[in-house]
Amino acid sequence: MRRVAESTVRRLSVYLRHLEEFEHQGLGTVSSGALASLGGTTSAQVRKDLSFFGSFGKRGLGYPVPELAEQLREILGLKRRYRVALVGAGKIGSALAQYRGFRQRGFDIVAIFDADASKVGHQWNGLTVLDVAALEEELVRHPIDMAVLVTPAEVAQAVTNRLIQLGVKAILNFAPVQLAVPDDVVVKTVNLALELETLSYALAHRSAEAS
Amino acid sequence: MRRVAESTVRRLSVYLRHLEEFEHQGLGTVSSGALASLGGTTSAQVRKDLSFFGSFGKRGLGYPVPELAEQLREILGLKRRYRVALVGAGKIGSALAQYRGFRQRGFDIVAIFDADASKVGHQWNGLTVLDVAALEEELVRHPIDMAVLVTPAEVAQAVTNRLIQLGVKAILNFAPVQLAVPDDVVVKTVNLALELETLSYALAHRSAEAS
DNA sequence: GTTTGTGAAACGATTCACAGCT
């Protein structure tokens, strides 16, 4: 299979969310146009995105909702649940630990680590915060599929190295640093302050564009 | 000025972060190559990104650190502070209210709203959670520059409409929905579960690619 | 008649490569 752009994968995810809505409503088929308008794109884009993975529709009719949803779950690797460890029990970390959206989409947070002794031992959402020193011990015993990094920037790379050593292949990083990882490890970085900066850029240039 | 890609703006933001580091260290000049390796890109990309806005370097020498930093702050609209309102005092919202990264980069959260009566009146980080019913009253009296939306998906559009009515031109949206807004309003959506789904896609296709 | 699937065209972003300064 040829390399598929990340933008395509993100749109597939959005399509799936809407398909599951339709599935819930008992809708039988849906057209690329309908999926497009909900996902904020075009019908041609929807068809192209799906065509990377196969031919799921019927000409003149559209796509069968349950089948397409199932195919997308398969494509996106969502037919299973994932065990996720959270490293960093600070403000953002604790919020993510309790965030329902993860569990709803198949991602179970099964362990929380922090270096701060005053946090270790606390119960959060039914989980005990563990000392990050016990990372290896815990994750060898109870392996995980993904890690969510919410540590200070200064320690993010060090923790990443330990996670890689433990065989973790996917990391969602909230620390505002570029992590260095081997080719077979995938990292997605979310930089919250940077998102606000793109807004500030837009505000600063909006008025200029109107003229 | 011609339209600049969002990817360019994001990189400028990253360059600025590193420049401020260099500034702090008293470094006088920096080459495109040095900025590139820190930002995970190429020297040609750095030069191209900067060239959209002017010629800031000296051939044979590189870029003057404090001047370039100042230029980037100007370009990104970061020579001022921004007043930000947070709508939704749930798990993620409360974390963002306390998140230091925002204030450090010039974004001050000056109001927090929620619809849940049990949350209204609580103090968070020196701010009293206000009833979202008082959104108009409060924001007319104390106008804001940006809003951060952390409401349930179901009410995100309704709140957005009220914010637009109040003249808000920039919204950072954490609700997993596509918001409809007029052309002169800029929205950036961050969908946390979707980020994990791109990781699950990568995991599902990683092994296939290795073969 | 409607809607898919897909080559071809258009568009946009990145990389190359080198002339021009310092």
Place this chain on the structure above:
DNA sequence: AGCTGTGAATCGTTTCACAAAC
């Protein structure tokens, strides 16, 4: 000699447009 600034070339993504299927 070293490094920027930039047109040209390349690469990747999106849009177009239409034949094929229902």
